[in-house]
Amino acid sequence: MILTKEYNVKKNDFVNAGKVSVEVKRLLKETGISPSTIRRIGIACYEAEINMIIHSLGGDITFNVEDDGKVTLSFDDVGPGIPDIERALVEGFSTASMEAKEMGFGAGMGLPNIKRVSDEFSISSSSEGTHLLIGFVEQ
8 A cells, every 4th residue: 555544524514625635636646646547536536525525424535545556535424325326326316405506516416427437436325324435547
């Protein structure tokens, strides 16, 4: 493992929204990952980070860069979970609050965008929380 970092994300913390994805991109530049891969990782990390802020009670993000250049991000949040993951993967479907939508978030593109730009995508959810694991290989 070349690099491992953990971050905590708080519910409705719109002031700090996107800070994790900015730091992840900065760290990736230092490891020599290609700009095109960094771009994909930045998109996915930002979308997942925003989803945690909008939809969960908060949680943790774990970021890993392995010796072979593979990058993984794990997002583990606390409730309420995603009742219908298949529906949440449909572009435009959103359960975001009016407050989030008024700030320009909650268009229903988060999970579809994450899945589209990731090389690996795994999600599970219950009323206790959601676990999202995404992986990227250098292209």
